[in-house]
Amino acid sequence: MSAAVEFAVKHLKVDTLLVLGHAQCGGVKAALEQRPRDPSSFLDAWIGLLDPAKARIGACSDEHQPALEYESIRVTLENLATFPFVAEAVRDRGLKLGGARYGVADGGLEVLDPATGAFKAVV
Numbered sequence: 001m002s003a004a005v006e007f008a009v010k011h012l013k014v015d016t017l018l019v020l021g022h023a024q025c026g027g028v029k030a031a032l033e034q035r036p037r038d039p040s041s042f043l044d045a046w047i048g049l050l051d052p053a054k055a056r057i058g059a060c061s062d063e064h065q066p067a068l069e070y071e072s073i074r075v076t077l078e079n080l081a082t083f084p085f086v087a088e089a090v091r092d093r094g095l096k097l098g099g100a101r102y103g104v105a106d107g108g109l110e111v112l113d114p115a116t117g118a119f120k121a122v123v
């Protein structure tokens with residue numbers, strides 16, 4: 001994943017990186033499960049990337065799934081901004097970072113407003 005982002009930013013010189021999360025996300029659901037993680041599992045390592053988002057909102061049960069989906073998008077954007085080639089492209093050529101959440105069941109799209117940090121329905 002990180003290699004694909006690096007290629008897109010450094011070589012394709014994309015204008016925008018869009019982190020597109022989605023409702024009813026199985027990865028987010030798995031992150032909410034209280035179970036030990038296997039240190040040799042790539043899936044568990046990936047799910048562990050959501051730990052900062054979980055901690056930030058105090059997510060611990062299924063009812064927190066939508067909130068964790070939103071917060072995971074915010075945390076992913078923050079993580080992307082720490083990649084040196086992303087920070088450089090933001091600074092030098094105005095690369096934009098955006099977040100959105102797709103409603104799998106209803107087809108709705110919510111876009112993160114960077115000014116308020118809130119998601120707003122656009123479709």
Ligand SMILES: [Zn+2]
Binds near residue numbers: 022024025026027028
């Ligand atoms: Zn998912």
